[in-house]
Amino acid sequence: MSEPPDLEPDPVPEAGTHCPYCALQCGTILSGTGETGVTVRPADFPVNRGRLCRKGWTAPEVLAAADRLTRPLVRTRDGHLAPVSWDTALDTVAERLVAIRDRHGPDALAVFGGGGLTNEKAYLLGKFARLALRTSQIDYNGRFCMSSAATAGNAAFGMDRGLPFPVTDLRTADTVLLAGANPAETMPPLMQHLDRARLVVVDARRTATAQRAALHLQPVPGTDLALALGLLHVAVVDGLHDQAYIAARTRDFEPAARRAMAWWPERVEETTGVPASALRRAAHMLAEGRGAYVLTGRGVEQHSTGTDTVAAFINLALALGLPGTDRGGYGCLTGQGNGQGGREHGQKADQLPGYRPLTDPAARAHVAGVWGVAPEDLPGPGRSAYELLDALGSDQGPRGLLVFGSNPAVSAPDAARVARRLASLDLLVVADFVPSETARTADVVLPVTQWAEEEGTLTNLEGRILRRRALLAPPAQVRSDLQVLHDLAVRLGEPAARYPVAPSDVFEELRAASRGGRADYSGISYERLDAGESLHWPCPEAPEPHPGTPRPFAVRFAHPDGRARFADVDHRGPAEETGTDYPLYATTGRVLAHYQSGAQTRRVAGLLDAVPEPYVEVHPDTAARAGLVADGQALVSSVRGSMTARVRLEPTMRLDTVFTPFHFPADGRANLFTHAALDPRSGMPEFKVCAVRLDPLPGATP
The missing domain is CATH 3.40.50.740 (Rossmann fold)
Known part of the structure; x- marks a missing residue:
């Protein structure tokens, strides 16, 4: 057969485009050639406003990867x-x-x-x-990535769009709840839009985002749904819910509220480890400011209960009268670029x-x-x-x-x-x-x-x-x-x-x-x-050019009756509990220097130098009980398999929890031990919690 027609455009001196990594899709301007090298500078685009993270600044280096595939x-x-x-x-x-x-x-x-x-x-x-x-x-x-949030969003609003409002709207908020999201590492340019907000961060780890929070709620992995139910309980019992909004713009509030009544703060504390006083404070912070947003990320979505957990956080946002108003809303921080x-x-x-x-x-x-x-x-x-x-x-x-x-x-x-x-x-x-x-x-x-x-x-x-x-x-x-x-x-x-x-x-x-x-x-x-x-989107074809819809829920939700739906959901534990043989919870996530499976970022020298190998983050006392020392090598094992990781001692970790990034191949794959239990509605696997043990790597030295 003949060669295909040349449909790619001729090289140009400069191109306005977007970063190839996360879903912020920061605006960038590229210049240079394949021979001289490509350079990047940030564009004045709304989501990044002239800023880039470390991955964005180094993205052109992948274009010249030494092992680039160039032949079938x-x-x-x-x-x-x-x-x-x-x-x-x-x-x-x-x-x-x-x-x-x-x-x-x-x-x-x-x-x-x-x-x-x-x-x-x-x-x-x-x-x-x-x-x-x-x-x-x-x-x-x-x-x-976010199938649980998509499923919950479709059920609640009749439509799934990660953020049903522009990122720049976050700048008006007094309080932002980030549930299972660590944008300080995964989406650094987003943080400029959160500068003036008080952050309430729900995360089992004290992440870079949690370090900037006014309030950090640190639940046992796999208990986020109980925590969300407790927040709704406080909102209703303390009269923080917006009854006029609920009556005018939603349906099915009563079953959801009845379910939350069983999750009083002290019961939530017993299940999650989050103090009842902190739970009450979080609910009041969201309700009493001039504007608030509830945002979820992979930490609460990548579970076999992910859809129900997101639905519970949506319930909280709806009860406070936020989605579709100028006072705030609910959104999901979509991960991948597209x-x-x-x-x-x-x-x-x-x-x-x-x-x-x-x-x-x-x-x-x-x-x-x-x-x-x-x-x-x-x-x-x-x-x-x-x-x-x-x-x-x-x-x-x-x-x-x-x-x-x-x-x-x-x-x-x-x-x-x-x-x-x-x-x-x-x-x-x-x-x-x-x-x-x-x-x-x-x-x-x-x-x-x-x-x-x-x-x-x-x-x-x-x-x-x-x-x-x-x-x-x-x-x-x-x-x-x-x-x-x-x-x-x-x-x-x-x-x-x-x-x-x-x-x-x-x-x-x-x-x-x-x-x-x-x-x-x-x-x-x-x-x-x-x-x-x-x-x-939605941006339908019309006799006159449609302006697009940055805020699709401003007047009505996408269900036929225009009302959002509360979900009647209840907490259930993770698919796998800890025990004598596997006494610790493991959770996984991203780090600032790498992206997804690392196939691109591990080919950028500066990023690989920053985080060159897999590691396990563990409390010093937990490490000592397992016979581990700082910078030593450990096996992180579940019933499915084991990964090899460098030990990092972190005193802010929960004693019952370890963390590993998932960007590395071979024996450093965190997904060698993760659980494939699926959310029955979204098909999301339970990446974020499973039972593991820690052991020193035989023959390894620090």
């Missing part, structure tokens, strides 16, 4: 990955996909996407899975573009019409992310997997089990720009463009649609994900025109597919974005 690779008979032509790689993939499908059926093929993919890539990936592969088996690593847009346009197992439910006949008919197929040709819902990974290679599970923009060998819970499932596949294909731990185990590796080499759009945590712009041309043998999907689809017998390769063409189709959906982008265009318009 196919595993040879002797087990090595060898360079081949694109035609050979794509022919190999297509032939093996067809062979698997012919033998085992379409659901023997699966796709695993990523929350860092552009909207265009996420959209075309979902279309490719459902039409070219004809499989229902597609999900993405965003399921591991975690919001990535789940809106078809990567999730149960959704179609525009945030449409896959089981809704009207949604299926609309999207099928845009795609030029019959509604019955669209597969039904498939497995959620961990369920999909856990089924790989089994008799009833997928035998072939395509991975775009994800590294599940490091990021999935019970990682050793997932690694075995990946190894059992008949075919593993990974599209990436560096040899991630997952790519190294693949049968075929496809080198794709990086963020500074491509055009597209992303949607940040506020629901603001952003333009990614290219500064550089990619290396000669590197193709865009859109081109890869197009080429594979054609080889699988699909019409070439069904899979555009120009991002602007894909976005035009995405606009049509999203029209009328919850996440309606139909009124947004590249022309409007390039002209500098700031547009938040």
Whole structure:
């Protein structure tokens, strides 16, 4: 086959774009070339206001990674990955996909996407899975990010948008509750918007954010739901709730309030370890200021009870009369760069573009019409992310997997089990720009463009649609994900025109597919974005250009009756309790220098120097009981497996809790010991709590 047309733009001297990491999507300006090196400076964009974190400042270094993937690779008979032509790689993939499908059926093929993919890539990936592969088996690593908050938000408000208000609104708050969120390390530029607020931080650790708090509530891991119920109890009993707002804008308050009545502060203290006096103080701080926000993060969401826990914090915000008003609100601090847009346009197992439910006949008919197929040709819902990974290679599970923009060998819970499932596949294909731990185990590796080499759009945590712009041309043998999907689809017998390769063409189709959906982008265009318009979805197409909706709940919520719903939820403990053999709770999280599985940040010298290896943070007394010393090596073990980590003594840690970051590979993977128990509604694994023990690493010296 001939080489694909050159659809990437010519190099330009300067490009206004956005940071490739978290969902703040800080505005940046890139300059330079591949030969001279790329430099970055912050733009005066609302979320970062001329600031960047350490990761943002060093992001261009990944563009010049020494082990950048620049040629397609196919595993040879002797087990090595060898360079081949694109035609050979794509022919190999297509032939093996067809062979698997012919033998085992379409659901023997699966796709695993990523929350860092552009909207265009996420959209075309979902279309490719459902039409070219004809499989229902597609999900993405965003399921591991904020699926619990999305599920709870949809139930409460009728719509899921990380922040249903601009980040800049936080500057008006007197008090902000951060539940399971550590933005001082994970989103440093956000902290400038919290400078004047009194912070109430709910976290089992005394994080960098907790150190800046007016009040730090430090519960036993896995008890955040009890704490949220206790806060609602205080709000109701002490008369802090907004009865007029509850009557006018909500429903189902009474069952939720009755449930909270069983969680008086002293009972909450017994369950969580948080003093009753601190609980009462927190509730009054939220209620008595001129403005307040309740924000949740992964710490309360990554549990088998994550949806109910988020719902309980939403209940608190609703009871105080905050969401949809100028006094405050509720929001979720979305993690991944396009975690919001990535789940809106078809990567999730149960959704179609525009945030449409896959089981809704009207949604299926609309999207099928845009795609030029019959509604019955669209597969039904498939497995959620961990369920999909856990089924790989089994008799009833997928035998072939395509991975775009994800590294599940490091990021999935019970990682050793997932690694075995990946190894059992008949075919593993990974599209990436560096040899991630997952790519190294693949049968075929496809080198794709990086963020500074491509055009597209992303949607940040506020629901603001952003333009990614290219500064550089990619290396000669590197193709865009859109081109890869197009080429594979054609080889699988699909019409070439069904899979555009120009991002602007894909976005035009995405606009049509999203029209009328919850996440309606139909009124947004590249022309409007390039002209500098700031547009938040929903932004429907109209006779006059729609201004976008930065505050969608200002007048009514997205349920048909316009009212928000309280949730009747109750506390239950984690899936795994501590005991004699595994006496400690372990929790995991991010650190300032690294991001997600670390595949990018571990390739930046300055970031790796800052945190070069995995560590376990433990109270000195707990360490002494386990025979550990500062800077020694420890095994952190659960019934599933063990990781190796350097010991850090931290006197602010709870005596019953240890912490490890999850950014490291091999024996340093925190997810070797994490629990894969799933939230029954969101499919979120229980990353944030499991039972472990600490032991000195045999033969290790400090």
